Amino acid sequence: MALMPERGAGIHGWGVYIPRFRIPMQEIAREWGWPDHQWRALGMMEKAVAGPDEDSTTMGLEASLNAIRRAGVNPKDIGAVFFGTESKPYAVKPSATIIAEAIGATPLTMASDLEFACRAASEGIKASIGLVTSGMVKYALVIGSDTAQANPGDVLEFTASSGAAAFIIGSSKGSAAVFEGSSTYVTDTPDFWRREGSPYPRHGEGFTGEPAYFAHIIGAVRGLMDKLGLKPSDFNYAVFHQPNGRFPLKVGEMLGFKPEQLKLGLVTPMIGNTYNGSALIGLARILDYAKPGERILVAPFGSGAGSDAYSLIVTDVVEEKRGRAPLVDDYINDKISIPYSVYAKFRELIRVVRE
Amino acid sequence: MVYVTGVGLVNVDRHYDKSTRRLAFEASTAALESSMAEGVDFIIVASSISYLHEPQLDLASYIASSMGLRGVRSITVECGEASGLAAVMTAKALIDSGQASRVLVVGVDKLSEYPSWRVYKNLSLLYDTESDAFYSIGLGGIAGLLMRLYMNVYNVDRLTLAYWPALMHQNAKANPYAMLRFAITPEKVLEAQPVAEPLTLLDTFPLGDGAAALVLEGKASRGVLAEIVDVESATGYQSIALSDDPLKIESLEVAYGRLVERTGMGSVDVVELHDSFTITGILILETLRFTERGKAAEAVAQGVFSVGGEGPVVNPSGGLKARGHPIGATGVYQVAEVALQLAGEFPGLKVDGARSGLVVSINAMGSSSYVAYMRAVG
Amino acid sequence: MGEWSSARVWRSRVYRYRLIAGRCRSCGRAHYPPANACPYCGSRDLDEVELPRVGRLISYSVVYATPFEDRDRSPVVIGLIDLGIARLVAEVVDVKPGDLRVGDRVEAVFRRIAVDGNTGLIVYGIKFRPVRVG
Numbered sequence: 001m002a003l004m005p006e007r008g009a010g011i012h013g014w015g016v017y018i019p020r021f022r023i024p025m026q027e028i029a030r031e032w033g034w035p036d037h038q039w040r041a042l043g044m045m046e047k048a049v050a051g052p053d054e055d056s057t058t059m060g061l062e063a064s065l066n067a068i069r070r071a072g073v074n075p076k077d078i079g080a081v082f083f084g085t086e087s088k089p090y091a092v093k094p095s096a097t098i099i100a101e102a103i104g105a106t107p108l109t110m111a112s113d114l115e116f117a118c119r120a121a122s123e124g125i126k127a128s129i130g131l132v133t134s135g136m137v138k139y140a141l142v143i144g145s146d147t148a149q150a151n152p153g154d155v156l157e158f159t160a161s162s163g164a165a166a167f168i169i170g171s172s173k174g175s176a177a178v179f180e181g182s183s184t185y186v187t188d189t190p191d192f193w194r195r196e197g198s199p200y201p202r203h204g205e206g207f208t209g210e211p212a213y214f215a216h217i218i219g220a221v222r223g224l225m226d227k228l229g230l231k232p233s234d235f236n237y238a239v240f241h242q243p244n245g246r247f248p249l250k251v252g253e254m255l256g257f258k259p260e261q262l263k264l265g266l267v268t269p270m271i272g273n274t275y276n277g278s279a280l281i282g283l284a285r286i287l288d289y290a291k292p293g294e295r296i297l298v299a300p301f302g303s304g305a306g307s308d309a310y311s312l313i314v315t316d317v318v319e320e321k322r323g324r325a326p327l328v329d330d331y332i333n334d335k336i337s338i339p340y341s342v343y344a345k346f347r348e349l350i351r352v353v354r355e
Numbered sequence: 356m357v358y359v360t361g362v363g364l365v366n367v368d369r370h371y372d373k374s375t376r377r378l379a380f381e382a383s384t385a386a387l388e389s390s391m392a393e394g395v396d397f398i399i400v401a402s403s404i405s406y407l408h409e410p411q412l413d414l415a416s417y418i419a420s421s422m423g424l425r426g427v428r429s430i431t432v433e434c435g436e437a438s439g440l441a442a443v444m445t446a447k448a449l450i451d452s453g454q455a456s457r458v459l460v461v462g463v464d465k466l467s468e469y470p471s472w473r474v475y476k477n478l479s480l481l482y483d484t485e486s487d488a489f490y491s492i493g494l495g496g497i498a499g500l501l502m503r504l505y506m507n508v509y510n511v512d513r514l515t516l517a518y519w520p521a522l523m524h525q526n527a528k529a530n531p532y533a534m535l536r537f538a539i540t541p542e543k544v545l546e547a548q549p550v551a552e553p554l555t556l557l558d559t560f561p562l563g564d565g566a567a568a569l570v571l572e573g574k575a576s577r578g579v580l581a582e583i584v585d586v587e588s589a590t591g592y593q594s595i596a597l598s599d600d601p602l603k604i605e606s607l608e609v610a611y612g613r614l615v616e617r618t619g620m621g622s623v624d625v626v627e628l629h630d631s632f633t634i635t636g637i638l639i640l641e642t643l644r645f646t647e648r649g650k651a652a653e654a655v656a657q658g659v660f661s662v663g664g665e666g667p668v669v670n671p672s673g674g675l676k677a678r679g680h681p682i683g684a685t686g687v688y689q690v691a692e693v694a695l696q697l698a699g700e701f702p703g704l705k706v707d708g709a710r711s712g713l714v715v716s717i718n719a720m721g722s723s724s725y726v727a728y729m730r731a732v733g
Numbered sequence: 734m735g736e737w738s739s740a741r742v743w744r745s746r747v748y749r750y751r752l753i754a755g756r757c758r759s760c761g762r763a764h765y766p767p768a769n770a771c772p773y774c775g776s777r778d779l780d781e782v783e784l785p786r787v788g789r790l791i792s793y794s795v796v797y798a799t800p801f802e803d804r805d806r807s808p809v810v811i812g813l814i815d816l817g818i819a820r821l822v823a824e825v826v827d828v829k830p831g832d833l834r835v836g837d838r839v840e841a842v843f844r845r846i847a848v849d850g851n852t853g854l855i856v857y858g859i860k861f862r863p864v865r866v867g
Contacts, residue, residue: 020827020862051827052806053844058857061843089855098857102750102843334865336829345805354802354851476800485745485766489846489858490824491803492796496811497822499794504813507792507835551811552795552830596813596820597764597772 006182008133010175011312012073013168013321014284015066017059017145018271018331021049023343025158031340032153039158043245047272049338050147050162052346056085057095060145061102063166063277066325067141068103070176071168075103078168079137080110080128084121084276086194086201087147088113099143110137117192118241118275119302120144121165126308128169129179139170144276144300151200152349159244161272165280176318177287177296180311181228185219192303203303212305213243217251220307221299228311232256235311236294239265239282241301243273257297264289265298270332283312285328292316357450358579358732361390361570362691367534367563367679369467375402375409376421378566379463382684383422386459386568391577395570396455397428401442401462403435403683407477408468418461428455432683435481435718436631437588438462439686440725443569444586450573457573462684463566474562478682481719486594495559497595497720498632499551505602505634506553509649513553517541518656519633520557520676527673530703532688534563534679541656544633558633558676565681567688575732581697581712583690584728587614591721604642604721611643611715611726620728624709625696626660626667627689629717630674639715640669662704667713671696671704686716690727697731737849737856749858752784752841754819763819786841787864788816795830802848814839814861827862838864 024046025039050059060083068075083096096111105111110131114120121144128140145164150156172178191212194201204212217240225231232238238257240248245268252262265282268274274281279300286296292314299309344350363385365378373381379400387395400415411417415429434441439462446458466474475494482488487497505511521541527533539557547555571583591606592598598605614620628643630636640651645666646659654660660669672678672692675685693712695701714727747753748766755767759776765784770777793812803809810825810833825839839861846858 020865051844053826053846053860055845055855057855058843058845098750101746102857104751336827348805352805470801472799472801472804475798479800487822489749490811490822490860491799491806491809492811492822493800493803493809494796494798496794496796496809499796500792500811500813500822503794503835504792548797549795549808550798552797552808554794592772593768594822596822601813 004181005133006129006179008172009129009169010172010178011167012139012170012175013067013069013071014287015063015070015325016163016165016281016284016328016331017062017066018048018163019050019054019059020334020336021051021338021346022046022335023049023338023340027340028158038155042158043269044158044272045269047159047161048163049343049346054147054162055089056087056145056147056164057089057098059162059164060095060143060166061099063145063164064099064103064141064143067166067168069325070321073139073168075105077138078105078109078141080131080140081105082112082114082121082124082127082140082142084114084124084144085146086115086117086275087149116306117302117304118278119300119306119308121276121280122300122308125167125169125310126182126184132169132171139168142167142169144280146275146277148273148275149200156203159268159273161274163271163274163277163281165277165284174317175315176321177312177314180313181224182308182310183220183223183227184306184308185216185223186306189305191305208303212303213247213301214251214254216305216307217241217299217301218255220309221255221297224309224311230311234295235261235297237264237286237290238262238297239279239286240299241279242266242268242282245269267328267332281328287318288322288327288329290314290318292318357447357571357573357583358575359569359581359583359690359694360572360577360579361386361392362580362694363389363568364532364688364691365566366532367565367681370564371467375405375463375465376418378564379418379461380422382463382566382568383459383461386570390570392457392570395427395457395459397430397446397449397458398424399442399446399458399460400429400431401438401460401683401687402431402464403433403438404464404466404477405683408465434723436629436682437686437716437718437723437725438683439688440586440690440714440716440727441588441686443583443686443690443727444588444725446571447583447586450571458571459568460571460687461566461568462687464681464683465564466562466681467564471562483593483722486596493551495551495554495632498634499554501595501601501720502554502634505637508602511649511652513545514541515652515656516633516637517544518652519630519636520544522655522661523630523670523674523676526671526704527677530673530678533673533677534561535673535677554632554634560631560675560680563679563681565679565684565688567684567691569687569691579732580700581694582730582732584730585614585618586725586727587617588723588725589613590723593722595720602638604638604717604724606721607639607642607715607717607724610724614726614728618728623667623711623713625671625693625706625712626669626715627672627693628669628715630670630676631680635720636674662706668706671701671706686714686725689714689716693729697729737847737854739854742854742856750843752786752859753781754784755779756782765819765821784816784819788814788839790825790835790837790839791815791820792835793825793833812839812861824860825862826860833863840864
């Protein structure tokens, strides 16, 4: 078996943030003349909407604070902050530095914004594993946060939502979940993109499925299982990138996972696709409930395209950390329903001319 | 000790056709004419929001030049809403020190220059931009939360508090310089559009332009309207959040204590005080101990501060609420109004036989407070 | 509108981001934001303390008379908040104004305070919202 540096790293703290506002699917369907079949086919109920004073940075910071609370680390020991997003508040100016400053990790830390559609934060996890196991940094903070954009009226609008997840990665010693191995699968596949200056992304609809989402996740997960000599039944939980409520179930089935393994990590039907937070909020929810010794597969995906698959083994430390911050379910259940008009205003779909 | 020998008032209104300088000129000309003064040593301009609404730095010298007073000594005083009385204090200090014998004080500001939302934003700068006004407090955000606190702490209902604006509107009816010269009922205050709940539009001052001027002299050689015995002031907390007792205006308590100590003043016959919002007027009455804490609204409703009431007559001009509140000019209006009352010449609601008066001007909720004690002459 | 200079935003970032208050070594009282001297006793012998992130709403106002740039979140709720060792005034968000009650527990959240025109800086800081989680 190949050398597995991943085993020297683990998750010390996890945390999420989901904004309070929700728009039910019927609201979007009614506004744009979609039949209800459209969103039912996506396996969606409602999606989270960031408030007018929220953005990927503010949500990322809240998730980071929750992760730090669980990790119980001194922010000064965080040597790297990776902020994965495709909805940067500034086109040029890092969000990672704002978060690093707000948590008190500055100035002796790395801080970078990463971009790879919905998979940037996942690559941040992989980079963090390398930094931690090489001894270059003690802890790394990885954040996936998006206020996902969708062209109004596009079918993407049903799912594109807002939320964030954050993880403190450190040595496997004392961690709540130890990385067992990882695998990455990347090709040049134009399934979803947004050009510089364009407010909304474009996508290949069906093309985002087979050659993109499914091919890459399957490639990464099979690569991981081959590497580790594992089969689907060896995992207690599996969580995949969740652009809607159906794709993760389907890719799980294609890989040989059972719906029970997928259920806990599937959050998109309740909150929508939080892009960089998508699979990672699912992972956080699994950590909220998993028992020591259980094995988790997590496979984020990013358009363009690529997927990472990670295997994690939960340790007995998980239980003492759990209560230190709100659970994913606390955020899912804490909601205020808003109509389309308010959603449109909050997400700046209404053009307001300012001075 | 200084004497008010001339006053000039421009009616508070939306003077779209008049610049800041023109308004200052009209008030100044009226004051100089009424005092029959020949020349002044100093012109002190009280102006606050004009920096933002008709931008001009070193305003006093430009106003002086534009009214043909080239060569006069000039100072601009900016103390937010309290600028007017701060300018009077400055003038008095110059006269008391012997550096001037006759000073023209003119207060001027315009609130009609921009749409209301922009005026609200600019007015929020009267509050601390590092704390309260770091947030979008709009017009009356701080006053609104103090009003709710007051209602909760003292168990006073909203309607009782509405007697203040009703009294102000009643008083303003006869004042030719007032902007809002119509009566309202307390019930109408509750029905008005909310501005910063629980306060409504009728708890706030109208956005008008105005200018008021005074001629102040150290020696009373000609027709003196009144005497300014003393002006005192104090600064307070940056934010109401720092105060253990935000329903008391600490800077005002200190300033008033100093005034009483320095002058030995007792009760007064007439008061012009700073009711930027209903709650501000109520808190000032209580800080001055004109009533017990929590009782001022009820006292207003019972007519204690009306003509013929037991207390001093408060804001016979209609106050900031109904006369209007052209920010930097307001303190000058108040001194002019009390001077006219003490001379028996106020053209609106008269306080017959008034011999002594008090002017209270504060910025925000008491970042600073100024008080003046005035007496009739002769 | 160009109201927020880089220098001003930069200078104040730490206390805005982290609820850092001043604390007087002489009288022991805390104040927010940190001042150059204690607002209570005038001492300049100060250190810093991070304020608790959960407190109680002492009073609030629902402000309709807001500047145009804040119209998207109007009415704006302004609260007087007791954090135990200090009080502060801050915006209260994520709530329907009618659901708010004096005495409600509120928690700090990191939010946009202002967005300077179309090309200027985004100013971040702390607001509060009713605690409903946990």
